[in-house]
Amino acid sequence: MAAHNLTSTVQPSDVYGGDEVQAFVLDPGYYFTRAGFAGEDAPKAVQPSFYARINGADQPKDIYGEQYLIPRENLEVRNYMTKDSIVEDWDTAPKFWESLIRNQLLPPRQVAPKQNGLNDIPREDQEGDVEMGDSNGADKTGDTAEDEELKLFEESPLLMTEAPWNTTKNREKSIEMAMEGWGCPAFWISRTPTLVSFAAGKPTALIIDVGAANASVVAVHDGHVLKRSIQKSPVGGLWLSQQVQALWEGNDPKVEPVPFFMVENKAPVDAGAPAQYTARKLGFDISETFRAYEDERLRTEFKESVVEVWRGPTRFMMPGTEEIARNQTPGRVFEFPDGSNHMWRETRYRVAEGMWDDTAQLPNTPDEWKISAEQTLSSLIRNCLSGVDVDLRPNLLGNVVVTGASTLINGFNDRLNIELTQMFPGLKIRIHSAGLSSERRFGAWVGGSILSSLGTFHQMWISRKEYEENGVNIVEKRCK
């Protein structure tokens, strides 16, 4: 399988046992951060890249973990990534990742029982004894919790993913964090398209990745990203959500969705009728950021269950097509958390049409979310291919790999096929997309998992020694 791909770039060395190391694979994205062990088929830890900041009276406190993103007083939802899918907040990111790995991948024992608070709640009346027990356990190792943590990462190489347009500074920060902060013995950073191509088992491929914050089209040749081919635009999940929002606002009557956390219970009402629901009384104010986070989740549900890509054969905005959509396709009902429900007919195609055709954007799209003709997926693909050698194009078009959660919208592949055929008549086009949604959502992670568990990859890692000899810029030299 994928093992064969690597042999073209790296000479296999017959060091058996290169896979013995337990490596971590970390794949940060704008909406989700994924982490897991190399060699597994899916990341064990998947968590939104959002975290909670509690603005108390004194110093604000950050809490990481999806389960803590709940209505709470003074809770602010923040994200450590930028909308360009690169790490922005380097103070938070390592902590976020560390908590993710520690809480979900590792056994909890490296934290001394005294500090982990596990003994606090139920048995307060016997602290005396409990503490005695703790010291018993702790003094054996003689280490503080922090030392233990370091030790833990000391044995685990780390493979990170990055957006193809990641900056040099950012990459250097990554290796610095891994080497200095976590004490990793080895490190590697790889661009997502490369990894996706690994996951798909195609060393040469055209990677179409539509994620949450970005859509990108990148040509990968023999496991290397062709830099001139990198194309990206914001037509990802968030942009789609904005279209959904615009759709709701432009609807008659205007839809003003209430997110789930504000509803205590609801009563069924007729379509289009005002909602009858009991609001939940929280007794405190909800921050805007939390509300936005929740709204986004609701829009995600709408995208999942209602939005569909118009499959063609004609573009949706062609005269007459809209009528066909209205009359010949079934509508979908969407019930909002407050119980109000609406029937969505042709408009549910219109929402996603902007991905392919900028004229189809809803008229009331906010300006900052308007895209130009150059930013549609069709244009991205065209521009990407015009950036690569003509001889390569047939090969790339024969290996189109689709990844990213936003490609899971119904009809995406059908439409992509039509667009490609119309754009490149006469060329053989083959679209490869994983059937399992998890593989599509975690494409880059899976690729990283495969790559880092390969024995042949063993000698590719940037070792600690190399790092110490060369400094942070080793990453630019090695991870091309």
Added chain:
Amino acid sequence: MSGAGGKFREDQVLVICPGSQTTIAQMGVAELSPPQHKFPTRMFHDPETPGDFLPFHTFKRKKQPIPEALANASNSGSNPAAAEEEYEWVEDSDSVEGAVYPIVGGRIVNMKAFLAFLEHVHSSLTTTYHNTPILLMASPQWARDDYETIARYIFEQTKTPSVCMLMSSIATQYGIKWPNMCVVDIGYQKVDCTAIYEYQIVNHKALCTTTSTGEAFTLAGGDAFTHSLLEKLEEKGFNHDMSEQLKKSHICEVLPYAPNSPPEFVELPTEPASGSATAAAEAGTASASAPAAGATGASPENPRVVEPSHSKPAIGIEEENGENGDKGGTEADGVLDVASIVASGQTKEFLAKKEKEKQEKAAKAREKKKAAQEAAAEAAAAAAAAKPTRLPNSRRVKNVFHYEQIVEEEVMVPVLVPKKDREGENKAAAAAEGEGKEVSMGDASAVSPPPPPPAAAAAAAAAAENGSALAPTAASTEGKKEGGGATTEEKKPEEALKAKSPTPEPIMVPERQIKKIRRDIEVGLERFTFATRALIDQLVHLIFETIQGSPEPYMRSQVWENIVFVGNGARLRGLKENVVATLHARHLVSPSTATMFLSELPSNIATPSGTGSQTPVPAGSSFNTPPGPPHQLAGAGTGGGGVGGSGVNPLLQAATTASLQLPNRPGGQGGDTASNAGGEGGSAGVGLMAGFHKSHHSHSQTPTNIRAAALPTYLGEWTKNGYEEAMFLGSLIGARTAFCPAHNVDKDTLECIRGMSLGRVDYNILLPNVKEEKARRDRDVRFQRFDRFVDPVLLIQAVTVMEVLKCRVAKSSAGKAEAEVKVKGEWKV
């Protein structure tokens, strides 16, 4: 499984289901009976060798001097003085002092202790180490390292031939058998919610007390309820143990969800119409209890014991009490029942030397003080109990629960020594006491039925006042029951005592005894309000997020239809119902009228030619009968909702029936039909009319139907026991499948079964250098093989039984039904 002959005997399989508080373990999987052996999941530091663990609290204790007489009698000739200085190690199997809990919130926080605990369980259940494969239930919080460490330990420290680790949610599924389920496992301090689709875990989320970095954020699980209860009742003198017992008692329940009564959304019982009367009653009881207090000479704050009718015996003994000149110590205990005072007065003489006893009393006194405030209320309860009307618990403002406290103390136990006269009233009395104790035990059980008559309650409460006073109290209970004969009854032990004194003299030997002390405590509305909205919302939110978070939308609807609550935290009365009802009220997507009224279809349906090109009825639909859909629907509507009627738009009827299914739900059959009419087809109306729509995806939004999973009925014992411990049942089944496969399995199935467990041979192949290894995480630890791209944990963790079944189904021409029959046949004992 090691080798081809890797089949084990059914009675030689060890199944261990660890929990953070209790671990269920059983040797042998031949019988699928509810759990027999439960081990508290805790270990204790070995005081002698630090770093080691012992299963029980062990402490050094000064050896009790062997009474001279006994020593003499046994002719040991040892010097009692020398014996006095000896120390002994004592194991106390009930103490939790200094306990180490290896599992907290599902995570193994102390692996050393956990392994020691495994060893303890293993050794107490197995006689030989040979050929006993182990099925260990794993929890989703375990990390990969944990699996590895445990596997290493088991293979290297025991002679176990084969190990299977089974995820608890999958185990639950084996027990309850549905292919698609949402397993809500309410544990001690955590809640796990797992969505399972087609035998595969598709999503898992959990609530747990803390993060490993020590941030206590939320409380979850059964303990959260206890804490909430404790919080509400703390000022009334409750402690954690009392709250726990109250929570488990039948009077504590979660009231049904009432969507229209904010803020807590339950309907609390209100005071009976005679609101003023209650106040009066309270005043009355207060005054009533005052004389009681006065009569016994206890301080006014003490009378916490219900004194319903001051019967003669009580007064009679009261006088005796005066004679005995009991001191304040006993009084401080709040003992009002004179019978006990008498007894305690006597026993006190014996036990006065025991310091421990004193401490205990002091502690009790404190407790009493706190509880004292309740006294008045309790008296009111007694009055209430006297009322003839018997309301269900949920309609009563107050109810009484019986708190049983286990107290351990040292008492002198008589040992009969042949002919060694040791004159002394004390000993004799003690003998009587010892004898009386047996009586009391019997009596206590006789008294114990849940709604006890006030008199019994009072007596029991009195008994609670002092463990050592048990005997006479019990006697008095009897006395009260019998009314007139009480006084004589009361005297009996003493008479017996006197009669006995000349007979062969018993010698007192100190012995530790465990006593049950019962108290009746009245609890008000706190027993309902403790289940706060926040706690229930937590669960509701968790379930919603877990199921809606399943990766593929089509999985969700089926998972929504089989929600099952397991874990002993789920035993809380009414909790499941409330959670499901809340889910219904908050998240159920009702069949929309949109498709009905906005689409062009309804108009067509009236005409016989309605099923034209625009209304393609899906061929596979349950309503695929030829023309005349109105009739069909009317029929379904009638069957489902029990609402008949012509002239009503049948579609509307179907839709409304479906939306009304919530009230019908418990109806079973009727409810089912309704849900067929409504839920399944994405609501009949929608499904039928938007046939085209449905043929692609059903109602794309979920949940359109929320249902608690039906529990299997073919295991009678389990039905009685409740399926809260279904994971244990599932583990038994899993162990059987993994280790004792039937003879007639085909090759593929065998392969699956082989994959379920990790045999010693495989282990040795996978870990060739294991013996030489020093450090735990040395590079040689490999669970991954170079050429295999698999989840390493899968090697040890099971391929699900159901997968095995699937193979079987695929292979057998007869299909699924046969396979099911087969399995059931295997399950039955």
